[in-house]
Amino acid sequence: MKPIGVLMMNLGTPDAPTTVAVKRYLREFLSDRRVVDMSPLLWKPILNGVILNFRPAKVAKVYQQVWMDEGSPLLVLGNRLRDQLRERLNSKYGVNAYVVETAMTYGAPTVEEAAKSFRAHGVDKIVLVPMYPQFSGSTTAAAYDRFMRSLKRCPHWPALSLVQDYADDPIYISALEKSVKSQWEAQGERRHLVLSYHGIPKRYVTQGDPYQARCEATTAALVEKLGLSEDEYTHVYQSRFGREEWLKPYADMTLKGFPEKNIKRINVISPAFSIDCIETLEEISMELRDEFVHAGGEAFDYIPALNDSEEHVDVYEHLVRDNTKHWI
Numbered sequence: 001m002k003p004i005g006v007l008m009m010n011l012g013t014p015d016a017p018t019t020v021a022v023k024r025y026l027r028e029f030l031s032d033r034r035v036v037d038m039s040p041l042l043w044k045p046i047l048n049g050v051i052l053n054f055r056p057a058k059v060a061k062v063y064q065q066v067w068m069d070e071g072s073p074l075l076v077l078g079n080r081l082r083d084q085l086r087e088r089l090n091s092k093y094g095v096n097a098y099v100v101e102t103a104m105t106y107g108a109p110t111v112e113e114a115a116k117s118f119r120a121h122g123v124d125k126i127v128l129v130p131m132y133p134q135f136s137g138s139t140t141a142a143a144y145d146r147f148m149r150s151l152k153r154c155p156h157w158p159a160l161s162l163v164q165d166y167a168d169d170p171i172y173i174s175a176l177e178k179s180v181k182s183q184w185e186a187q188g189e190r191r192h193l194v195l196s197y198h199g200i201p202k203r204y205v206t207q208g209d210p211y212q213a214r215c216e217a218t219t220a221a222l223v224e225k226l227g228l229s230e231d232e233y234t235h236v237y238q239s240r241f242g243r244e245e246w247l248k249p250y251a252d253m254t255l256k257g258f259p260e261k262n263i264k265r266i267n268v269i270s271p272a273f274s275i276d277c278i279e280t281l282e283e284i285s286m287e288l289r290d291e292f293v294h295a296g297g298e299a300f301d302y303i304p305a306l307n308d309s310e311e312h313v314d315v316y317e318h319l320v321r322d323n324t325k326h327w328i
Helices: 019-030 040-066 073-093 111-120 140-150 170-187 202-206 211-226 251-257 278-294 310-324
Strands: 004-012 098-106 125-130 159-162 192-198 233-238 265-269 299-303
Touching: 004 019, 004 073, 004 111, 004 140, 004 310, 019 040, 019 098, 040 278, 073 098, 073 278, 073 310, 098 111, 098 140, 111 140, 125 140, 125 310, 159 310, 170 211, 170 265, 170 299, 170 310, 192 211, 192 251, 192 278, 202 211, 211 233, 233 251, 233 278, 251 278, 265 278, 278 299
Parallel strands: 004 098, 004 125, 125 159, 192 233, 192 265, 265 299
Antiparallel strands: none
8 A cells, every 4th residue: 555645734934044044935925815915016016125125134033033953943843743743653554654744835845845755655645734723814725725836747646635724623622731731730820821823814804714713713622621711811813914903802912901900920822833933932932921021910931832742743643544534
């Protein structure tokens, strides 16, 4: 039996924490109509004339703060997860039963690099696993688009299975539950829990994007699992950009108001991110922490993404097996 290909796709990262590398990455990322749906006639002058002239240097400095010895956290931690999943699948279900690779929607490693590995191993069935727990056209669908573009020149397409999302999957929710409880045990107290999700323009949801509902599904499932009452948690959105309205409540504005409500000791978890990256390691762990403390907060601890934990391997093993069972 030929091995099954598993392609784990995430957003992307610059190749280096430099202005040149960040500019190259942002140009590709922000040129995708899934990400910014403004008319190219209006958007390209803004992107090329304003954003790419000023933002890359600022973003590069942020990447320098979180960069690991082996490279970008998103890539390093994602590859560690890939390696553990590959070992788990092939040790449990047969040597060379699965070929597991990673790729980015923007930047490297590319889908084409993964495809070379699949062809070398004789793969003719692929399960695509976008690493976004909650579906959005700006992330999950963008990964689908990128993957499908890679097949344009293929004379023979592989059989495909596409994972849509796993926002309220019980195994995923159990993994989140364990990470929260482990944090509470380590710090010796159960604090108010902030669930912060990456935001998108509200207009996207109005036009039919299910992202907000899927985020709310994750929150509902996790707080039920943890047994939290309404006053023990808060659901917010971070990372807004530009002038139009994004999903609310906004994380920064909400956390600034916590101390006056006598919420001064908090934990923040960001279930929208499978792997820690610039948005969690800098925006949450540094920026939001500083704003909260400046407003009078006393204790702020970020609960890391599931990253390369054993529980996260469990989640992806489950997703792969569930979405390939018709081939086995």
